[in-house]
Amino acid sequence: MHILIIGGAGMVGRKLLARLARDGVLHGRGITHVTVHDVVAGEPPAGAPFQTSVVVSDLSLPGEATKLVGARPDVIFHLAAIVSGEAEADFEKGYRINFDGTRELFEAIRRVGGGYCPRLVFTSSIAVYGAPFPEAIGDEFFHTPLTSYGTQKAIGELLLSDYSRRGFFDGVGIRLPTICVRPGKPNKAASGFFSNIIREPLAGKEAILPVDEEVRHWHASPRSAVNFLVHAAGLKAEQLGTRRNLSMPGLSVTVGEQIEALRRVAGAAVVQRIRREPDPTIIRIVAGWPRNFDPRRALSLGFKAESSFEEIIRVHIADELGGKFVA
Amino acid sequence: MHILIIGGAGMVGRKLLARLARDGVLHGRGITHVTVHDVVAGEPPAGAPFQTSVVVSDLSLPGEATKLVGARPDVIFHLAAIVSGEAEADFEKGYRINFDGTRELFEAIRRVGGGYCPRLVFTSSIAVYGAPFPEAIGDEFFHTPLTSYGTQKAIGELLLSDYSRRGFFDGVGIRLPTICVRPGKPNKAASGFFSNIIREPLAGKEAILPVDEEVRHWHASPRSAVNFLVHAAGLKAEQLGTRRNLSMPGLSVTVGEQIEALRRVAGAAVVQRIRREPDPTIIRIVAGWPRNFDPRRALSLGFKAESSFEEIIRVHIADELGGKFVA
Numbered sequence: 001m002h003i004l005i006i007g008g009a010g011m012v013g014r015k016l017l018a019r020l021a022r023d024g025v026l027h028g029r030g031i032t033h034v035t036v037h038d039v040v041a042g043e044p045p046a047g048a049p050f051q052t053s054v055v056v057s058d059l060s061l062p063g064e065a066t067k068l069v070g071a072r073p074d075v076i077f078h079l080a081a082i083v084s085g086e087a088e089a090d091f092e093k094g095y096r097i098n099f100d101g102t103r104e105l106f107e108a109i110r111r112v113g114g115g116y117c118p119r120l121v122f123t124s125s126i127a128v129y130g131a132p133f134p135e136a137i138g139d140e141f142f143h144t145p146l147t148s149y150g151t152q153k154a155i156g157e158l159l160l161s162d163y164s165r166r167g168f169f170d171g172v173g174i175r176l177p178t179i180c181v182r183p184g185k186p187n188k189a190a191s192g193f194f195s196n197i198i199r200e201p202l203a204g205k206e207a208i209l210p211v212d213e214e215v216r217h218w219h220a221s222p223r224s225a226v227n228f229l230v231h232a233a234g235l236k237a238e239q240l241g242t243r244r245n246l247s248m249p250g251l252s253v254t255v256g257e258q259i260e261a262l263r264r265v266a267g268a269a270v271v272q273r274i275r276r277e278p279d280p281t282i283i284r285i286v287a288g289w290p291r292n293f294d295p296r297r298a299l300s301l302g303f304k305a306e307s308s309f310e311e312i313i314r315v316h317i318a319d320e321l322g323g324k325f326v327a
Numbered sequence: 328m329h330i331l332i333i334g335g336a337g338m339v340g341r342k343l344l345a346r347l348a349r350d351g352v353l354h355g356r357g358i359t360h361v362t363v364h365d366v367v368a369g370e371p372p373a374g375a376p377f378q379t380s381v382v383v384s385d386l387s388l389p390g391e392a393t394k395l396v397g398a399r400p401d402v403i404f405h406l407a408a409i410v411s412g413e414a415e416a417d418f419e420k421g422y423r424i425n426f427d428g429t430r431e432l433f434e435a436i437r438r439v440g441g442g443y444c445p446r447l448v449f450t451s452s453i454a455v456y457g458a459p460f461p462e463a464i465g466d467e468f469f470h471t472p473l474t475s476y477g478t479q480k481a482i483g484e485l486l487l488s489d490y491s492r493r494g495f496f497d498g499v500g501i502r503l504p505t506i507c508v509r510p511g512k513p514n515k516a517a518s519g520f521f522s523n524i525i526r527e528p529l530a531g532k533e534a535i536l537p538v539d540e541e542v543r544h545w546h547a548s549p550r551s552a553v554n555f556l557v558h559a560a561g562l563k564a565e566q567l568g569t570r571r572n573l574s575m576p577g578l579s580v581t582v583g584e585q586i587e588a589l590r591r592v593a594g595a596a597v598v599q600r601i602r603r604e605p606d607p608t609i610i611r612i613v614a615g616w617p618r619n620f621d622p623r624r625a626l627s628l629g630f631k632a633e634s635s636f637e638e639i640i641r642v643h644i645a646d647e648l649g650g651k652f653v654a
Contacts, residue, residue, distance in 0.1 A: 091493065139469075140468060140469045141469060142466075142467045142468060142469045142470065143469065143470065143485070144488065144570050145485070145489070146492065148489055151485050151486070151489040155485055155486075158470070158472070158478050158481050158482055158485075159478070161472070161478065162475055162478040165473065166418065166475070242457065242471065242473060243471050
């Protein structure tokens, strides 16, 4: 089978590709070819049991999506997006990449015709929800995004449902929790500290905590994110029905609970590397974010996430640090 | 003040224009100019105390929306859409008119710049909801449209919220109930019978009832629809906050209750003109439609609809039949 990963050079895309290379199969079918698309060149995985093609282009430009789907991939993972902060800072770029890019892809698939109907897995976001919301957001709560990014994801979900209902493709949209522990360097995303306060101390470095410990948020590990994508690719259309966009499971914890878990996993010396430095801007932004979900439908469809923050930390130590940290 | 009505040649647009011509003012401000836009020529109202310009063009074509908003109208009513059945039958046309047309309009307003921020009233639809849903749909229930038309309206709502949040315009989206009694000839819309069984008997003609009397649906008169538009134009931005799309009030009645109301208003001989002829296709379509709403937010913002179906019938007799019917 041929798999297309759009946004394949990003953090989740790279991990998905590595997982496919390790498995060699997807839901029992051998993988013969993976096309990795992004605006920068993705990295073919070493020793993969399939051919990897790397394509660099701007999906939002006319004709680019058509080229990508011309080879009729069996499964398409659409992970490409510019992030929330950038979509908010540059209105036109956000709509062009996150909205037109997604629509161009969906239209290109529709125009292939001849009975072509691939499984398409789209990563949406909990940013489709905007405060005020219930303490735990249920599957039937409405979408009132408070960012352009969230608006673009919510529109992508609506298009995915309609194109699937029409039989142009067989779509599944998955709303990812905040990915934690995100590997790499600290970035300026307002959500960055949720990962920074774990990753940096484990690497022997100081991390800044800009909010207080009562802040509650919704997390899943990068490994879980990849599991969600792979699981979504195998769902049967009849399990999905007409409601094809799902809030993924995750773990709702406070920052204080994150820190306690770090203490239990790595010890007090590691926790000492977290420095409190309240940031009113980040405090205000984070106050409008979802704290918890009640993702019954996804759970009933077999999606699984971590059940403790210790587990999330241990996944990070295993997958990113080769099992070791700076005590 | 200058008012632009997009879709001004349609049934609701014509009634809105007549109302503006009668009032001469909108929320205390004198109307100096109304531009009536549609794909066919609108009719300037006789004796209007303002100048009327009639513009015929396709809003979805590049540049057309820019021409319309160049004169910086103070209030824009965006009523233009192709109907549900046509958007379902012609996928590309539906997206072009209902989706690209709306986006072109919103973008044209954004590009005017220079602090231009008109009030924009957008007619959405209860078709943003798809079964299964609760017996009465609350304000926070999610949107899972089961038609392309409903998808296009739901996307319009999301864009309206985001453009308003960004300060490009000051939008209000209103989800109209099924308009009953719709004047004119019987049409092929699946919802047509809700009006046909009242309008045709009152005109001395036979009407066909294709569903059984237990079918419950959500109605408001054309007069109420115009009231909603006018009321929406006067809401303050601070009353709306970030949640700018509202389910309008209406009346939830069964077909049996509609017929009983007709009997009370017009007598048994009129009711005798309704002929039962079950249509399995219409029965199936209507089974997936909303039956009732709990539109608390709109009620709290002062929107009002009819409180009995007799009232809806009397509005029809007064507004369309000059107070008389064929007994």
